[in-house]
Amino acid sequence: MAVERLHWDDLPNTTRAAVEKHTGTIWSADTVSEGLNSAIAAVLDTATGPVFAKGLRCDYPRRWTQDMEALINPHVTHLSPRLLWRVDDGDWDLLGFEAVDGRHADYRPGSPDLDQLVETMTTLGQIRCPELPVKAAEHRWRTYVTDPADLDWFAGDRLLHTDYNPVNVLMSGGRALLIDWAWPTRGAGWIDPACLILRLMAAGHTATEADQVAARIPAWTQAPAEGVAALARANVHLWQEIEDANPTPWVQTMNRAARDWLTYRT
Incomplete structure (x- = not known):
């Protein structure tokens, strides 16, 4: 479920003073x-330059996503905006990033943004996951497989972003930058x-067209057919669970895409 979005002036004076x-x-x-996923998301015009700030209340159940972003940022600064500071005053947990002048990616068929995203994902695919307390893929999808043996296909040593919602990709300066590292995975x-x-x-590609885009990313050429089918089955279960809890149009679209992809791969 979406987090209620607040404004900067809604924060306590003490929290804003800590940021300053x-x-x-x-x-x-x-x-x-x-x-x-953020209660606070704002571009700040400050005495030291523009900053993008995001954050959650410290007692929010998924505040740990802030920990994940702060943890992984030093390892992906060549692909993502740099984390400049963090403020945790016991009431609010805020992250301050380099403000990027850009726009969210366009995933529609024929979009030139896909070329730059392929380049970024190719670079990311070369990064071994640092020795950090992030979830393993076989743990992330464990509740969505019917055969536990399928999880063996998901194991590996690469650093994964996993949430390629187009709002998590910023087009800036001829590059595709990845933001919102709430779910880094090994x-x-x-x-x-x-x-x-x-x-x-979900953005309008057929399964064949989407497969052709992915085929330009070297890591995809190494994907085992059995593993891809196993993940496709798991994702159907995952998106059905999400739709059951939150039947909004975009979730329903993702669920249909997951089912169509499973049909295509099997």
């Missing part, structure tokens, strides 16, 4: 409408292209 210790005076704050490198495929299908 890092930024200097904050002249203005423009709330960002996109995204589902696993087989072909899993990220598989996650992208469902998003491409």
Whole structure:
């Protein structure tokens, strides 16, 4: 479920003052409408330059996603905006990132953004997952397989993003930057292209067209057919569970894409 979006001025004075210790005076704050998982998401105009701030209340059940973003950022600064500071005052947990002048990616068929995203994902696919406490892919999908042996296909040593919602890809300066690293995962490198495929299908690609885009990412060429089928089955169960809890149009579209992809692969 989406988190209620608040404005910068809704934060306690003490929290905003704690941020200004890092930024200097904050002249203005423009709330960002996109995204589902942050109570605060705003571009701050500060004495030290623009900053993108995002955050959650410290007692929010999924505040751990802030920990994941802070944990992984030093390892992906060549692919993502750099984390500049973190403020945790016991009430609010806020992350401050380099503000990027860009727009969200267009995943529709024929979009030139896909060329740059393929380049970024190719680079990411070359990164071994650091020795950090992130979830393993076989753990992430364990409740969605009917045969536990299927999980063996998902194991690997690559760093995965896994959430390729187009709002998590910023087009800036001729590059595709990955944001919102709430779900970093250690696993087989072909899993990220598989996650992208469902998003491409949701944006209007056929299964064949989405497969052709993914085929330009080296990690996808190494994907075992049995493993891809196992993940496709797991994703059908995952998106059905999400739709059961939250039957919004975009979730229903993702569920249909997952089912169509499973049909295509099997």
